[in-house]
Amino acid sequence: TMPKDTVVKPVNVTCTAPVNIAVVKYWGKRNEGLILPINSSLSVTLHQDQLKTTTTVASCRSFQEDRIWLNGKEEDINHPRLQSCLREIRRLARKRRNDGDSSVDVGCLSHKVHICSVNNFPTAAGLASSAAGFACLVYTLAKVYGVDGELSGIARQGSGSACRSMYGGFVQWIMGEREDGKDSVAQQVEPESHWPDLRVLVLVVSIAERKPVGSTAGMQTSVETSSLLKHRAESVVPDRMKQMIEAVHKKDFATFAELTMRDSNQFHATCLDTFPPIFYLNTVSRHVISLVHQYNRHYGEARVAYTFDAGPNAVIYTLQQHVAEFLQVVRLVFPPDNNNGKTFLTGLQVEPVEISEELKNAICLEPMPKGISYIISTQAGPGPRVLEDPGQHLLGPDGLPK
Ligand code: DP6
Incomplete structure (x- = not known):
């Protein structure tokens, strides 16, 4: 025995x-x-x-x-x-x-x-x-x-x-x-080693709303009621996948960024086209969208991209060389709570930088104090271990x- x-x-x-x-x-x-x-x-x-x-x-x-x-x-x-x-x-x-x-x-x-x-x-x-x-x-x-x-x-x-x-x-x-x-x-x-300069910022939005519709139920209603979703799946995504894969292969950030923003926007458009409509973006989310577009327009190129899933939090893709400045702009538009001034940024740390008067003037947005509760700074990484x-x-x- x-x-x-x-x-x-x-x-x-x-x-x-x-x-x-x-x-x-x-x-x-x-x-x-x-x-x-x-x-x-x-x-x-x-x-x-x-x-x-x-x-x-x-x-x-x-x-x-x-x-x-x-x-x-x-x-x-x-x-x-x-x-x-x-x-x-x-x-x-x-x-x-x-x-x-x-x-x-x-x-x-x-x-x-x-x-x-x-x-x-x-x-x-x-x-x-x-x-x-x-x-x-x-x-x-x-x-x-x-x-x-x-x-x-x-x-x-x-x-x-x-x-x-x-x-x-x-x-x-x-x-x-x-x-x-x-x-x-x-x-x-x-x-993950392919594009070492790529950075990701998760902007955790502070305004808690009623529990939104979950992904599973939300997409089910979209499939049943949205003709825009059908159009997207049949006529938009196939080409977009090819373009996105090519942008990743070539590390072409401007193309990657534009496709990412357009795809997030179209996903949220299909949510609005769902009947009854589903809203995942809130006023902070929309403020982040405007901020990114104003920032990119100031430089005449896509340096930052946003994307949103089934909730109001923004995920930002950018490059290492733009992270510090963009974070400063985020702090300007979403002044952090004094209490979490130190822990506002978690994850990969970034040395603060000064931003130019020209850039400050280019950002025409009413500040939303505490609109973002904290930020997780990260990058692409490996699979399960x-x-x-x-x-x-x-x-x-x-x-x-x-
Ligand atoms: C908006 O994978 O959570 O994040 O398959 O029903 O479990 P189920 O849904 P889930 O949906 C994720 C939807 C999304 C977009 C994405 O991650 O591609």
Whole structure:
């Protein structure tokens, strides 16, 4: 007989996964269950030093049932999308094992799992945490069962945008055309090292509104009612994807910036074209849009681009050489609260610079004190990773959150 402790000791694997921000947006499904989109999309994976999800999966013979804890609270494991991911990864592991893959952990396959996941950023920051969350879950489960290879098609079934968080750098989600969704997967366009000068600022808007319509419900209504969305998916996005991929390959910031802003604007236009209409941008968001256009017009070129997802927070793409000045302009238009003057900027630090009188005069906007509560400064980063240090596990030897 085996010594007792080797029988009941859980296998623990801990991984991290990144957030991604689309520059060609995904909005609308052609299949709700499989999460198949009506258009391809493209995103930048943000660096995990600033924004990440960490997930531990423990597998043990003695576990009675699958369980999950999110940000410290136990949640319902029967959530359909969670079940899809668990089912698909176990199905893949069984298939690999039956095909004779010796790296698949046969023991673990018959055990239940405990899952514990935390974000290093507030959920209230409104940053598509489901993308990092499902990418991390699928990546970690794959390590537990010993399966590797193409996993974005499984992450996609947790949340569409999650498939793009399975890779670092610049990532496209190819919509695919098959009914079974097998060809609807993410693919890296360029690695994170490709464009080292690219910078990302997440402007967290302070004005809290009534809980807006979530992405899933919002895009469903858009597909049902917006003819503009149909036009966008069929006649705009295919060319835009090609242009965006070329701009990324060539590191052509001006083109990248214009396409990014136009695509965000068109996505929000399809929200307004939805019936009843959906509003994600608020007065602070619109102020940021004007600020960016005034800044770019002053220099006669696109130095900064904005993009907005299903909420009011702005994500800014710019280049290293413009970050300090643009941040000064943001401080001018959105004077920070004295209390957070020091922590207004988190993440990659930037030396303050003086801005010219000409630039100040070019920005014709009424200041909105405290309109932005804080800024996360970051860059493109790598895809999911395994944490090797057992001290990082979020679950203790008893299989419960530490
Ligand atoms: C506006 O991936 O959150 O952020 O597939 O229903 O889970 P579901 O939706 P989700 O939608 C993201 C929409 C978006 C644009 C994008 O990230 O491409």
